[in-house]
Amino acid sequence: MIKVRNLTKSYVRNKALDDVSFTLEDGDILGFLGPNGAGKSTTMNIITGYLSSDEGSVEIDGTDIMEEPERAKKKIGYLPEVPPLYNDMTVQKYLEFMFRLKKVRLPMKEHIFKICEMVKITDVQDRIIKHLSKGYRQRVGLAQALLGDPPVLILDEPTVGLDPQQIIEIRKLIRELGKEHTIILSSHVLSEVQAVCDKIIIINHGRIAARGLTAEMTRTGDSTQRLNLVIEGKNTAVKALLSRIDGVSDVMDKGECEKGCYEYTVDCKKDVRRLIFRAIARSDFSILSMSPVGVSLEDTYLDIISGKTEEED
Amino acid sequence: MSAIFKREFVSYFTSPVAYVVLAAVMFFSGIFVWVQCLYVGTSDMSSVFQSMFFIMLFVIPLITMRLFSEDKKQKTDQALLTAPVSIAGIVSAKFLSALLMLLLCLCSFIVDGVALSFIGYPDWSVIIGNVFGMVLMGAALAAVGIFVSSLTESVIVAAIVSFAVNVLISLLDTVASTMPVAFLKNFVSSLSFQTRYGHFALGLFPLSDIIYFASVCLVFLFLTDRVLERRRWA
Numbered sequence: 191m192i193k194v195r196n197l198t199k200s201y202v203r204n205k206a207l208d209d210v211s212f213t214l215e216d217g218d219i220l221g222f223l224g225p226n227g228a229g230k231s232t233t234m235n236i237i238t239g240y241l242s243s244d245e246g247s248v249e250i251d252g253t254d255i256m257e258e259p260e261r262a263k264k265k266i267g268y269l270p271e272v273p274p275l276y277n278d279m280t281v282q283k284y285l286e287f288m289f290r291l292k293k294v295r296l297p298m299k300e301h302i303f304k305i306c307e308m309v310k311i312t313d314v315q316d317r318i319i320k321h322l323s324k325g326y327r328q329r330v331g332l333a334q335a336l337l338g339d340p341p342v343l344i345l346d347e348p349t350v351g352l353d354p355q356q357i358i359e360i361r362k363l364i365r366e367l368g369k370e371h372t373i374i375l376s377s378h379v380l381s382e383v384q385a386v387c388d389k390i391i392i393i394n395h396g397r398i399a400a401r402g403l404t405a406e407m408t409r410t411g412d413s414t415q416r417l418n419l420v421i422e423g424k425n426t427a428v429k430a431l432l433s434r435i436d437g438v439s440d441v442m443d444k445g446e447c448e449k450g451c452y453e454y455t456v457d458c459k460k461d462v463r464r465l466i467f468r469a470i471a472r473s474d475f476s477i478l479s480m481s482p483v484g485v486s487l488e489d490t491y492l493d494i495i496s497g498k499t500e501e502e503d
Numbered sequence: 504m505s506a507i508f509k510r511e512f513v514s515y516f517t518s519p520v521a522y523v524v525l526a527a528v529m530f531f532s533g534i535f536v537w538v539q540c541l542y543v544g545t546s547d548m549s550s551v552f553q554s555m556f557f558i559m560l561f562v563i564p565l566i567t568m569r570l571f572s573e574d575k576k577q578k579t580d581q582a583l584l585t586a587p588v589s590i591a592g593i594v595s596a597k598f599l600s601a602l603l604m605l606l607l608c609l610c611s612f613i614v615d616g617v618a619l620s621f622i623g624y625p626d627w628s629v630i631i632g633n634v635f636g637m638v639l640m641g642a643a644l645a646a647v648g649i650f651v652s653s654l655t656e657s658v659i660v661a662a663i664v665s666f667a668v669n670v671l672i673s674l675l676d677t678v679a680s681t682m683p684v685a686f687l688k689n690f691v692s693s694l695s696f697q698t699r700y701g702h703f704a705l706g707l708f709p710l711s712d713i714i715y716f717a718s719v720c721l722v723f724l725f726l727t728d729r730v731l732e733r734r735r736w737a
Contacts, residue, residue, distance in 0.1 A: 238585040260587040274582035290506035
């Protein structure tokens with residue numbers, strides 16, 4: 191659906207993008223991660239045809255954005271970093287304008303109403319955009335991107351400025367949209383990318399620093415790695431008991447967390463949760479909590495950004 | 504394209520611009536009609552148009568100042584440039600909305616003419632010739648204003664610069680008299696908007712002047728198109 195090949199873009203002083211390539215299939219949701227100024231917005235601006243690349247090509251559903259811009263642009267809904275809103279218009283008039291600008295061929299009133307329902311802005315449809323709060327402005331921006339049901343959605347930090355409940359709703363909406371649309375979204379919020387996207391690209395200094403499936407990059411739920419435990423009972427005895435369990439490679443005592451209760455971190459070679467449960471249950475001690483610790487996306491991200499890991503290709 | 508045209512034209516009226524511009528044109532044309540027609544007892548409006556020439560130099564930058572600068576500042580240019588419309592389409596839509604606004608302003612001369620016809624016999628060929636000349640000259644000045652507007656993010660800078668440019672190209676004939684060679688003198692004078700416009704004020708419709716204003720229009724609209732295209736490569 192989206193083919194990005196060898197994008198390179200230089201500004202006067204610095205190289206904004208250096209040989210960025212990736213391919214997305216129908217229904218993929220790609221998360222773009224990276225520090226400020228890494229080239230996320232530049233990439234999105236090139237994909238949508240707002241900027242030109244120095245080298246490389248972008249193909250949307252088989253149409254090259256440079257060669258047939260008008261045809262390719264029809265297939266894209268774009269929410270830029272700053273929502274492109276006309277402050278002097280009402281939400282309804284603005285969406286009608288964008289509807290016509292995008293040459294959408296659907297019944298206008300119903301379509302706009304349906305999208306306003308989706309992003310929950312029906313209550314402000316007659317208000318002037320200038321007077322809207324940040325959260326509403328963001329959602330109006332999202333609404334204009336959705337106009338005409340384009341097969342490709344490019345969303346630059348879609349949840350910025352929303353309150354926690356709205357963030358959850360918009361994420362749900364994006365996941366829902368992902369069933370029928372190909373989506374690229376950028377974000378600073380790692381948990382957001384983790385929650386919404388199936389693929390992740392980490393971009394740093396204009397280059398792709400890492401890429402992969404979200405599941406691969408996070409490895410949460412893989413409980414054979416490390417466990418966090420809180421156990422009531424004398425710590426030396428508990429530690430000795432835990433160490434004797436088959437499969438446990440290391441036990442770290444992290445100190446008393448409540449009166450008489452200690453926290454432990456257990457490294458193990460296989461899934462030992464049931465064994466630990468039975469061993470503790472047979473003794474006088476009690477397990478107060480047990481939780482697997484996965485390698486979080488945060489760890490991966492920080493490793494890559496600080497330069498510890500380099501991409502293999 | 505029609506969406507942009509409509510939006511721009513409506514937005515003149517959601518902001519004070521349309522009212523200020525229309526009020527200014529009506530106020531000054533009213534004053535000039537009073538002083539130069541009613542007071543001296545003539546229904547010949549040609550001197551009114553001579554005076555209004557300078558008012559239009561002020562008014563047109565107000566009409567064109569925000570067409571591109573505001574879009575750039577508010578980042579709404581991202582919506583326009585990522586929509587399935589060509590840059591030429593965007594430029595011409597904005598130009599046409601400015602032109603329609605200008606035509607609306609020029610209607611006040613028709614009103615003046617009608618008012619005069621109740622008490623005298625205004626020469627309609629002079630009025631129509633002048634309005635026609637002003638449409639052409641105004642279109643050329645609007646194209647210049649749009650070009651200037653595409654160069655800056657500041658509405659104020661766009662207004663001031665295009666006003667300065669307007670005054671300069673309109674008064675080139677005064678510069679012409681200082682030229683040492685007759686050839687240069689004629690050339691510079693022929694570029695002057697005032698010289699060109701003067702022909703229409705006399706009730707003439709010289710084809711060369713029509714072509715001149717039309718080409719200035721096209722050149723500056725083309726330059727605007729290039730500016731926007733170039734920005735993508737910046």
